[in-house]
Amino acid sequence: MRVRSAARGSTRFAATLAAVAAAIVTQAAPCARRAEPAFRFQNNFWVNLHHLLRGESRRRGLHLPLRVDPTAMTPAERAAWSDALDRYAPYGGRDLVALVSDPGLIPSLGALNNMLTLVADDRHLDAPELPADVRTALTEAAPVYRAHGWANQQAVNAAWIAAVRPLVARYGAALADAIAAAYRSAWSTEPYLVDACAEAGPDGGYTIDGPPGTAAHTTIEAANPEYQGDMALEMLFHEASHTEAMAGRVRAEIARVAADEHVETQPDLWHAVIFYTTGELARRVLGKTNDPTYLPAGDRYHVYDRRWKTARAALGKDWQPYLDGRVDYETALRALVRDASQAP
Numbered sequence: 151m152r153v154r155s156a157a158r159g160s161t162r163f164a165a166t167l168a169a170v171a172a173a174i175v176t177q178a179a180p181c182a183r184r185a186e187p188a189f190r191f192q193n194n195f196w197v198n199l200h201h202l203l204r205g206e207s208r209r210r211g212l213h214l215p216l217r218v219d220p221t222a223m224t225p226a227e228r229a230a231w232s233d234a235l236d237r238y239a240p241y242g243g244r245d246l247v248a249l250v251s252d253p254g255l256i257p258s259l260g261a262l263n264n265m266l267t268l269v270a271d272d273r274h275l276d277a278p279e280l281p282a283d284v285r286t287a288l289t290e291a292a293p294v295y296r297a298h299g300w301a302n303q304q305a306v307n308a309a310w311i312a313a314v315r316p317l318v319a320r321y322g323a324a325l326a327d328a329i330a331a332a333y334r335s336a337w338s339t340e341p342y343l344v345d346a347c348a349e350a351g352p353d354g355g356y357t358i359d360g361p362p363g364t365a366a367h368t369t370i371e372a373a374n375p376e377y378q379g380d381m382a383l384e385m386l387f388h389e390a391s392h393t394e395a396m397a398g399r400v401r402a403e404i405a406r407v408a409a410d411e412h413v414e415t416q417p418d419l420w421h422a423v424i425f426y427t428t429g430e431l432a433r434r435v436l437g438k439t440n441d442p443t444y445l446p447a448g449d450r451y452h453v454y455d456r457r458w459k460t461a462r463a464a465l466g467k468d469w470q471p472y473l474d475g476r477v478d479y480e481t482a483l484r485a486l487v488r489d490a491s492q493a494p
């Protein structure tokens with residue numbers, strides 16, 4: 151659910167990729183275009199250990215309960231684990247979605263995640279660009295994690311992937327089509343990396359620009375109760391919608407209309423739009439539109455309550471009729487932008 155950082159370099163990079171993809175699509179036969187995001191699910195040891203060390207180091211510093219119990223370790227394991235947490239301390243308070251560091255500072259957590267997601271071998275840490283401290287931390291913590299928690303986490307990740315795959319196979323194409331049509335955009339033809347993970351920040355999931363050759367890199371906390379069952383499908387597409395192809399399009403369209411209408415919207419109105427749109431279209435594709443017990447994630451988890459109450463009302467009033475095919479896109483978008491910019 152996290153907002154991807156608006157790092158200029160990565161956005162430009164994504165735009166370049168999109169332009170290349172668009173050029174390829176233009177030259178290819180229409181049937182060569184992929185209609186839906188190609189999710190590449192991963193159960194990656196290093197990505198899991200990286201997030202766990204970052205979270206555990208943070209919790210230790212804040213005197214919060216730890217997830218890996220040091221009292222269950224041998225003295226040698228405890229020393230290695232503690233040293234790894236020390237080395238991760240500079241990352242404890244950093245933003246998971248940031249991709250670009252200031253010059254001279256340590257690499258961003260997103261950059262580290264993108265390096266580690268490419269390491270398929272869970273014994274040999276083959277990532278030459280890793281900073282020495284991070285490499286040492288991961289290397290010394292690896293045997294400790296293998297002895298204390300990884301087998302269980304690996305099974306949790308595998309179960310989450312096994313549960314979401316059939317949902318994507320059954321509903322993915324229809325949901326992808328509906329989302330792309332709603333924004334009048336198209337999914338990237340590059341793979342969407344999805345790492346099932348021990349933890350993924352305060353909201354249980356986030357998406358960043360992925361390594362070169364990918365459309366995006368999503369990390370999801372596999373055991374998070376908000377990402378199970380039907381919500382796994384919805385949130386998977388919510389995360390995929392964080393990319394330039396979808397969220398970028400929504401941001402640009404909101405900006406266009408807001409300038410036209412001389413109104414100022416919340417800078418993250420686009421995020422409320424993708425919450426609402428993905429939720430509404432997932433409910434429809436799942437055949438739950440008339441099920442009063444079914445709520446999309448945004449309503450189910452009170453996502454709009456804090457600062458999007460006006461936006462939520464405008465989405466229901468102005469955007470829902472468009473999603474239902476009763477109002478045209480431009481009319482709906484203009485009404486949404488106008489109504490969402492009103493004071494609550």
Ligand SMILES: [Zn+2]
Nearest residue numbers: 151152153388
């Ligand atoms: Zn989000």
